[in-house]
Amino acid sequence: MSVTGGVVSADETLRIQAVLDIHAGHLLFSLLDMSEDGKAGAVVTVTENGTFTLQGFAGSAISSMDISVDNFTDLVKMARNVYMGRVVDVLEV
Numbered sequence: 022m023s024v025t026g027g028v029v030s031a032d033e034t035l036r037i038q039a040v041l042d043i044h045a046g047h048l049l050f051s052l053l054d055m056s057e058d059g060k061a062g063a064v065v066t067v068t069e070n071g072t073f074t075l076q077g078f079a080g081s082a083i084s085s086m087d088i089s090v091d092n093f094t095d096l097v098k099m100a101r102n103v104y105m106g107r108v109v110d111v112l113e114v
Contacts, residue, residue, distance in 0.1 A: 031082040032114065037075070039067075039108045041100040048097060050075055052086060053109070069093050083114060 036053040038061075052062040052075050060078040067073055070093050077083035090096060100108050 033082040034113050036109050041106040
């Protein structure tokens with residue numbers, strides 16, 4: 022997965038999350054603020070390789086962010102086998 026573009030009004034640190042829906046076999050992506058159980062952008066369902074737009078959240082300098090998923094199958098395997106169904110990473114934008 023890589024960030025490919027978006028709309029940013031200022032520098033910001035936030036998190037990106039991918040949650041594996043083990044029953045449906047797809048990933049649920051969203052942007053999160055830096056506090057646990059804090060603000061979150063809308064969830065985007067990813068079922069294959071491609072480019073997807075994630076929305077920011079109220080108070081964020083990020084209104085949207087484009088991500089590219091280049092190897093969906095391996096990302097699902099990694100989420101399932103290494104990260105127990107949830108991958109979260111910090112982004113400095």
